[in-house]
Amino acid sequence: MSDTTPLHFDVPEPSARPGDVPDFSFFDVPPAGAVRRPELNVDPTEIRDLAYSLIRVLDDEGRAVGPWAPEVDPDALRRGLRAMMKTRAYDDRMQRAQRQGKTSFYMRCTGEEAIAVGLALELGPGDMFFPTYRQQGWLVARDWPLVDMMCQLFSNEKDRLHGRQMPVMYSARDAGFFTISGNLGTQFIQAVGWAMASAIMGDTRIASGVVGEGTTAEADFHYALTFAATYRAPVILNVVNNQWAISSFQGIAGGDAATFASRAVGHGIPALRVDGNDYLAVLAASRWARDRARGNGGPTLIEWVTYRAAAHSSSDDPSKYRPLDEWKAWPLGDPIQRLVAHLIGSGGWSDDQQAQLQGDVDEEVRAAAKEAESYGTLLDGRVASSTSIFDDVFAEMPPHLRRQREQLESGD
């Protein structure tokens, strides 16, 4: 190659845009059960290949196969199913509430429910989860009151966050759920810091942080990996690769060049790349990383491969940048349907029970919405009090804020 060859500038493009036939031929789906399950104390250098494979448990017939198939009793699976279905019903209802003006903003996690639900049920009560705005499944799985979640969205007087925080940015310390920041990535390194603190104190608790694949571009992601590796922090570093940031596909975060799981390899952190729509694989991988962290084995990075089936948020229109029916072509399917197929196939569940459960969760969400709406919504204007604006800026309100609050109250 001569030095007179003009250079050219590459910008990756997704495989399909609006009007195109969805095309996931670039995405390699190995059969379920094909990936080995290493010992918990494995040296990360021996499992680098796991960063480029895909751990899957449920096969096309819904059977749990291979070394990662977790030991789990049917009741626990049904609990997971219920949480996923409730999350989806909640999302649908709250999306409608947004359209009706009861809240200003909403974000669904449709198609990704297995990840937050699985993590919530595998981590312990003292552990701390540093979620993104798409991890509401954790709160649902932990049975945090739906009414409280809704009151946060409606910004009413019962909102535990006093109407000050944007909808969906919950905070639920009692559920091991850290206050969500709207600024992407900031909490990934905080999860590591929390885990370091637990180790400094000789505690037994671990942390778990989440970013979307788009957010792996932020510096905070790289801080997190470096700190976690340096101090062997007891933390699970989750990357939810749902293929799309807002309008930009995973290739704009560098995903065409290498998997997101492989970001861990250069840090000497074990990496698992997992079918995030396979609830059993989610349980198995979460357990592995949890037990490794608790056993002083340090951090694990997990790339959860999934697909964002809904719009990015209630402000977004995905038909502008991707084929409308792309989700239908997604090779990893729907986590709820896959778990149902598994449960029915293994004899622990029936169509009737499934229909009954659907009715139950719909009713539960409906009743919660009715109650939450009775406390006020953005639509009827019964929202949290204006003077609470000045609370919680500091532990004690300084004089200048007291003056400003008086000014607001006096109307000039």
Added chain:
Amino acid sequence: MPPMPMNVALRSAMDVMLERNDAVVVFGEDVGYFGGVFRCTEGLQAKYGRHRVFDTPIAEGGIVGAAVGMGAYGLRPIAEIQFGDYVYPGLDQLISEAARLRYRSSAEFTAPITVRMPVGGGIHGGQTHSQSPESLFTHVCGLKTVMPSNPYDAKGLLIAAIEDDDPVIFLEPKRLYNGPFDGHHERPVVPWSAHSLGEVPDDYYHVPLGQAVVRRPGEDVTVLAYGTMVHVAEAAAAETGIDAEIIDLRTLLPLDADAIEESVRKTGRCVIVHEATRTSGFGAELSATVQERCFYHLEAPIERVTGWDTPYPHAQEWDYFPGPARVGAALKRVMTT
């Protein structure tokens, strides 16, 4: 001249400059194929190609840092930060690098970059889609800071910013993209097509940086404002009947202190309005400037009307936003002292 909403006027500025100058490139999160979350770059990638208008990874430090490198090479990068609230990871690149490349290399290297970002509240965006960070930038030596209040200025100022040889922070009040919002959130949105400054020439022109403009001439009190607050001040003047002279600063740095001085010497009173929080806000700088230049002409203490010193709340947005009632009350106070 066709009427244009402000986001379209900004797009027109980038379109004109992409056409005129091969060194102009436009990039940021979701700006390429999609055309930006506020549609400011819609259609530009289709027209100029992916090598000139493109999506970036979600990394504001990366976006600004790459812009600095491109600018040093000789390009004229226009970087979009999706919301002003997300510029903070880019601050090191702005403060330590873009702002000082010229100084530390004695002009061997420069950063002729434009960093655009939507600012201000009014869309129920809560603390992460509402902030007005202008005073962080005006405090940095080596950055210019601009905030337009209407489509005509937005286009002309953006072209001037792109042509400027120094880094320019270009702050776009998001509540003004679609119309001249005056703080009356309970009323229907007035479109820019109903406003004279919504008339925007299709082709090249510029509005010079560093020049304020009198938006409403008046005799009784000078109001210093920029961005959305220009319209709020106009509403307050109309509603109180006070003959305010409203100055739209347009560029905060370099500041048109002469225009300020001329007006305050005439009126003898001054109210400063901004949406950003009060303490160490740009109003403090303005107040000091007026005091230094006009002390013996002042007949009343200078007033500041600003956002409260708290994060921007979600549900209580309109209790936070310094609307026409609060500005009007300040106007009355300075008139009765």
